Amino acid sequence: MALLGQKRPARKPTRREKEVASRDTRDVDDADSQWLTVVRLAHDGRGIAHDATGKTQFIDRALPGERVTLAIHRNHKRFDEAHVRTRDNAAENRVTPPCEYFGICGGCELQHMTLASQRTHKVHVLSEHATRNGVDLPDIQSLGEDENRYRRRARIGVRVTDAGEIQLGFRSRGNNKLVDIQTCSVLVPALANLIAPLRELINTLEAPKRLGHLELLATDDQVIVIVRQMKAVPRDAERWQAFAQAHGLVFGWRVGSDPVVMEWLAGTPDAAYSLTVGETSLRLAFSPGDFVQVNAPLNQRLIDTAFEWLGDVTGLNVMDLYAGVGNLTLAAAAAGAKQVTGIEGSQGMVDQLIANAHANGLDQVSARRADLSRSLPSLEGIDLLVLDPPRDGAQPLCEELARHLHAGKVNRAPARVLYIACDPTTLMRDARLLQDAGYRVTRALMADMFVHTAHLESMLLLERAAD
Numbered sequence: 001m002a003l004l005g006q007k008r009p010a011r012k013p014t015r016r017e018k019e020v021a022s023r024d025t026r027d028v029d030d031a032d033s034q035w036l037t038v039v040r041l042a043h044d045g046r047g048i049a050h051d052a053t054g055k056t057q058f059i060d061r062a063l064p065g066e067r068v069t070l071a072i073h074r075n076h077k078r079f080d081e082a083h084v085r086t087r088d089n090a091a092e093n094r095v096t097p098p099c100e101y102f103g104i105c106g107g108c109e110l111q112h113m114t115l116a117s118q119r120t121h122k123v124h125v126l127s128e129h130a131t132r133n134g135v136d137l138p139d140i141q142s143l144g145e146d147e148n149r150y151r152r153r154a155r156i157g158v159r160v161t162d163a164g165e166i167q168l169g170f171r172s173r174g175n176n177k178l179v180d181i182q183t184c185s186v187l188v189p190a191l192a193n194l195i196a197p198l199r200e201l202i203n204t205l206e207a208p209k210r211l212g213h214l215e216l217l218a219t220d221d222q223v224i225v226i227v228r229q230m231k232a233v234p235r236d237a238e239r240w241q242a243f244a245q246a247h248g249l250v251f252g253w254r255v256g257s258d259p260v261v262m263e264w265l266a267g268t269p270d271a272a273y274s275l276t277v278g279e280t281s282l283r284l285a286f287s288p289g290d291f292v293q294v295n296a297p298l299n300q301r302l303i304d305t306a307f308e309w310l311g312d313v314t315g316l317n318v319m320d321l322y323a324g325v326g327n328l329t330l331a332a333a334a335a336g337a338k339q340v341t342g343i344e345g346s347q348g349m350v351d352q353l354i355a356n357a358h359a360n361g362l363d364q365v366s367a368r369r370a371d372l373s374r375s376l377p378s379l380e381g382i383d384l385l386v387l388d389p390p391r392d393g394a395q396p397l398c399e400e401l402a403r404h405l406h407a408g409k410v411n412r413a414p415a416r417v418l419y420i421a422c423d424p425t426t427l428m429r430d431a432r433l434l435q436d437a438g439y440r441v442t443r444a445l446m447a448d449m450f451v452h453t454a455h456l457e458s459m460l461l462l463e464r465a466a467d
């Protein structure tokens with residue numbers, strides 16, 4: 001009923017309004033109100049300025065060239081962490097973030113910058129890591145796509161508040177709280193469009209508190225949702241089945257603990273993605289838990305660039321370490337390599353790699369399981385070594401290569417190493433080992449695999465000087 005002639009009672013701010021209002025006013029240190037100019041970006045995308053005493057300030061969402069006053073939210077001995085209280089001017093590369101949760105959600109840190117300047121920043125980060133480690137790099141190529149909605153997989157947290165409100169989202173930056181979202185601007189549309197209906201469905205469940213998190217995966221042909229469910233609730237299983245049917249999903253839940261049992265309640269997963277290598281189209285099947293690059297178009301372009309750099313690989317003997325389900329192993333074989341050996345730590349992925357090689361008619365592929373942090377394969381007779389390790393890099397292997405070369409065992413050190421990395425710190429540490437042993441970086445690339453975040457994928461080609 002309208003309240004004619006009466007003043008409407010003040011509406012209570014929503015949780016989201018409170019979050020936005022508190023973004024720039026957390027733990028404010030009122031004594032600190034000097035104007036500072038941001039001089040550069042830290043690797044994680046925060047602006048850096050120096051106060052009157054020279055102390056370094058790391059400032060959330062501030063860009064070089066901007067004059068700001070700060071609110072310090074964490075003091076350290078040698079630097080402070082701060083956020084902007086007042087901004088005098090906007091840097092030329094500042095844009096309105098495409099996502100309404102920017103600044104709250106911990107998923108993306110760079111949405112206030114143009115895509116071009118995000119990429120320039122990441123190239124600079126890669127170059128700085130090289131300089132710090134004394135690695136000589138050629139010009140760094142930069143690879144990126146214009147499409148922002150690139151993530152084909154996501155893990156989404158679920159929380160039921162004391163008031164029974166359902167929250168769905170990612171963890172916030174700086175603390176572990178769940179940020180409740182209605183959509184996500186970096187998920188592929190098939191996944192982003194599911195968030196609101198998922199919330200509605202979870203609202204109708206008999207036991208939403210039994211839910212842990214949701215895993216969403218968009219493959220070439222299927223959208224797969226897996227729910228972590230503490231205990232099976234038959235009536236909820238029926239609701240999920242109806243939901244999966246209505247939205248054309250493959251649905252499963254991982255129930256219980258010790259053991260956790262995977263049950264598919266709607267459809268059968270048939271996850272796969274496609275790759276093209278020259279004239280050859282490959283189809284790579286994988287299980288929902290296996291590693292695959294989150295950005296499918298960028299993965300394709302990374303592989304295109306790798307084989308453009310490598311030129312004709314016909315007749316080469318290739319070893320692909322940290323091979324996953326065969327992304328680079330199969331690509332090398334399809335490009336014409338004579339023999340390709342994939343080594344991977346997970347037996348499930350090794351089996352999948354072998355099945356993928358058979359399914360694509362690539363008989364020159366073999367694969368085996370090994371823990372590469374403990375046992376190193378012989379590299380005798382290998383012409384090209386491909387390395388694509390997790391974040392901690394491939395130090396034991398690079399040290400072993402260096403030892404062989406220092407001992408003059410040239411036949412145990414491949415002429416070329418293609419090194420793909422998601423952590424530039426460990427990449428450059430390892431590249432320095434190889435450089436000291438006689439390799440030279442002849443190609444370098446920053447691939448913007450994780451658009452809008454401060455993460456970057458990089459690729460180096462290292463070539464051993466002719467004997």
Ligand SMILES: C[S@@+](CC[C@H](N)C(=O)[O-])C[C@H]1O[C@@H](n2cnc3c(N)ncnc32)[C@H](O)[C@@H]1O
Pocket residue numbers: 291292293321322323324325326327328343344345346349370371372373374388389390
């Ligand atoms: C960054 S992924 C690369 C996968 C694959 N090259 C691709 O392009 O999809 C790293 C892979 O290394 C595997 N891995 C992690 N630690 C390992 C270890 N110690 N030994 C062998 N493989 C390992 C992971 O299972 C994962 O498949």
